[in-house]
Amino acid sequence: SVPRVYVTRQIPPEGLKLLRESGQVQFDIWDSDDVPVPRNELLKKVKGVDGLVCVLTEKIDPELLDAAGPNLKVLSTMSVGFDHLSLDELKKRGIRVGYTPDILTDAVAELTVALLLTTSRRLIEATHQAKTGGWGTWRTLWLCGYELANSTVGILGLGRIGVAIAERLKPFKVKKFIYTDVAPRPELASMIDAEYVSMDELARQSDFLAVCCALTPETKEVCNKDLFSKMKNTSIFINTSRGGVVHQEDLYEALSSGQIAGAGLDVTVPEPLPTSHPLFTLDNCVILPHIASASYTTRNAMSVLAANNLLLGLKGEPMIKELKL
Ligand code: GLV
Ligand code: GLV
Numbered sequence: 001s002v003p004r005v006y007v008t009r010q011i012p013p014e015g016l017k018l019l020r021e022s023g024q025v026q027f028d029i030w031d032s033d034d035v036p037v038p039r040n041e042l043l044k045k046v047k048g049v050d051g052l053v054c055v056l057t058e059k060i061d062p063e064l065l066d067a068a069g070p071n072l073k074v075l076s077t078m079s080v081g082f083d084h085l086s087l088d089e090l091k092k093r094g095i096r097v098g099y100t101p102d103i104l105t106d107a108v109a110e111l112t113v114a115l116l117l118t119t120s121r122r123l124i125e126a127t128h129q130a131k132t133g134g135w136g137t138w139r140t141l142w143l144c145g146y147e148l149a150n151s152t153v154g155i156l157g158l159g160r161i162g163v164a165i166a167e168r169l170k171p172f173k174v175k176k177f178i179y180t181d182v183a184p185r186p187e188l189a190s191m192i193d194a195e196y197v198s199m200d201e202l203a204r205q206s207d208f209l210a211v212c213c214a215l216t217p218e219t220k221e222v223c224n225k226d227l228f229s230k231m232k233n234t235s236i237f238i239n240t241s242r243g244g245v246v247h248q249e250d251l252y253e254a255l256s257s258g259q260i261a262g263a264g265l266d267v268t269v270p271e272p273l274p275t276s277h278p279l280f281t282l283d284n285c286v287i288l289p290h291i292a293s294a295s296y297t298t299r300n301a302m303s304v305l306a307a308n309n310l311l312l313g314l315k316g317e318p319m320i321k322e323l324k325l
Pocket of ligand 1: 056078079080081082104293
């Protein structure tokens with residue numbers, strides 16, 4: 001019989017078209033992009049499915065896998081991140097997992113550079129001042145920020161995205177790239193002439209510190225008081241990976257006390273971050289609503305890749321991008 005699939009979001013049309021026209025699956029979908037599928041609806045809809053296409057707002061945990069039952073063989077997430085998936089459980093149950101790395105690297109790197117410059121050159125404050133009457137005269141130290149020229153850029157977690165960010169920052173005359181990770185990554189590091197340093201040195205030396213690691217039990221809240229207290233008070237912290245890597249109360253303290261100069265965040269805990277959150281009161285904190293991969297080209301490519309991973313997985317063939325569990 002034709003495999004049954006549930007799609008937890010109205011993903012971009014190119015991926016849906018592929019699923020529809022494959023003739024290979026029969027699928028049901030949560031037909032909205034504006035509201036995530038409610039948990040109880042999801043638990044009902046996954047019952048008996050052979051495949052599941054999800055996005056990062058769905059927690060794929062034992063409860064959900066139990067609700068789906070033993071037919072479920074393939075999970076395809078339209079994301080590079082996989083912290084919403086219980087990998088141990090998926091492995092135990094023999095469920096294969098597809099994801100969407102690489103194709104979003106350019107979009108994420110572009111956004112990271114944009115967020116870095118927006119934060120370091122205080123662009124949000126500046127446009128606000130310009131349109132609300134704060135622009136008195138040209139002033140010598142007004143709205144001054146920090147420049148990339150001659151700076152040291154630190155990368156926490158060197159992968160494809162970290163390399164792509166560094167490649168884009170190099171023409172801004174960065175003096176030195178440093179990185180830390182669980183182990184040195186000489187092949188990636190040589191592409192950008194980055195030096196491997198300890199977490200301590202990364203904090204101490206970085207003028208700009210970009211978080212580019214996956215969220216795992218090992219990286220949870222590694223950006224905490226201990227790290228911020230070692231950073232320069234002229235340094236800028238940027239996170240486009242996952243909010244969970246940061247201890248947010250500690251970050252708030254570091255920003256409000258002037259321990260560090262500024263932060264640009266594309267990711268927070270929770271998402272959406274409530275508008276009443278203290279971080280929103282800080283002029284030196286720029287917060288974006290998780291848009292790093294949000295270009296039309298990339299999101300469409302992600303939906304196509306997610307659909308192809310699913311279809312290949314259901315045929316028992318190697319996926320284009322499969323997580324090694
Ligand atoms: C976005 O955050 C993703 O994981 O693709
Ligand atoms: C800036 O506009 C300058 O002329 O220095």
